[in-house]
Amino acid sequence: MGMMDMPPAFSWSHLDRIAFSWWTTILILLAGAIYLLGVARYERATGAAWSRKRTVSFLGALVLILVATESVVALYDMTLFTAHMIQHLMLIMVAAGLIAMAAPLELALATVPGAPGRWLNEAAGSKVGEILGHPITGLLLYAIFIPATHLTSLFNLMLTHMWVHHLEQFGFLVVGYLFWRPVVAIEPTRHPLQPGLRLVYLALAVPIDTFTGLALAMSGHEMFHAYTTQPRTWGGSLIGDLHAGGAIMWIGGDFLMLLAMIPVAIQWMRDEERKAIEIDAQLDAERAAAEHAAHVAAS
Numbered sequence: 001m002g003m004m005d006m007p008p009a010f011s012w013s014h015l016d017r018i019a020f021s022w023w024t025t026i027l028i029l030l031a032g033a034i035y036l037l038g039v040a041r042y043e044r045a046t047g048a049a050w051s052r053k054r055t056v057s058f059l060g061a062l063v064l065i066l067v068a069t070e071s072v073v074a075l076y077d078m079t080l081f082t083a084h085m086i087q088h089l090m091l092i093m094v095a096a097g098l099i100a101m102a103a104p105l106e107l108a109l110a111t112v113p114g115a116p117g118r119w120l121n122e123a124a125g126s127k128v129g130e131i132l133g134h135p136i137t138g139l140l141l142y143a144i145f146i147p148a149t150h151l152t153s154l155f156n157l158m159l160t161h162m163w164v165h166h167l168e169q170f171g172f173l174v175v176g177y178l179f180w181r182p183v184v185a186i187e188p189t190r191h192p193l194q195p196g197l198r199l200v201y202l203a204l205a206v207p208i209d210t211f212t213g214l215a216l217a218m219s220g221h222e223m224f225h226a227y228t229t230q231p232r233t234w235g236g237s238l239i240g241d242l243h244a245g246g247a248i249m250w251i252g253g254d255f256l257m258l259l260a261m262i263p264v265a266i267q268w269m270r271d272e273e274r275k276a277i278e279i280d281a282q283l284d285a286e287r288a289a290a291e292h293a294a295h296v297a298a299s
Helices: 022-046 052-070 081-101 104-111 114-125 127-132 135-150 154-160 162-184 195-217 225-229 238-298
Strands: none
Touching (some): 022 052, 052 081, 052 162, 081 162, 081 238, 104 114, 114 127, 135 154, 135 162, 154 162, 154 225, 162 195, 195 238
């Protein structure tokens, strides 16, 4: 299968164009319906309200996935490397983070009925489930997936086989979810990270985007021959598009990662302040007890 038909020359007047896909739309609607059904089952079974913030996060993620895969971004994602990179950041950095904030696994474990529910709980509690949920696994998958899909021949496969392209998009969401789970720290886990360690975790991820983006932005040649087999007859040069896409990954990825550090840093400071207050209260209580004991002994 070759690349998609060449879209018209990009223009800012094309921002309202779409790349509609029935199966993508159906999958997104189905995911939303399943999540909302799970919310209803959870509230009926427990009598407690499922967090509205989680529901909004999941629906927001679906809207963002729809925009990334069916808007003008998707119209050019097989033609312009810059469009692909924008789509990449939307999926793995934002949509996947929102999915992690929606706690879909926790909801599924509590609401999937019958044998599938038992199997899911057994899988989540297994050694494999523990490994998949470990922060090191999320970080390693991110560290492998990003350069592998942008600095190797896998990218050429994505450009020439639509199923590989869709598989990569799905991979962005799965790897992104596993990466962001320890950061948002909403779903129960056997290996929770304290806020200070979450900052370290994010700091370790920053060089991954930086390295990959710089490798693309500083390349002296077009790295993906699939672009040269069906060259554009409009727009800038292939190498210029490659460099711009690399800059988007480098600067955009690092910016979004640093942006994610802000609420984690705030939580860390609040936790440290709370701990300091608790220590002060404990010391005051011990001091008061010692003074009382001394007063009793003296009397």
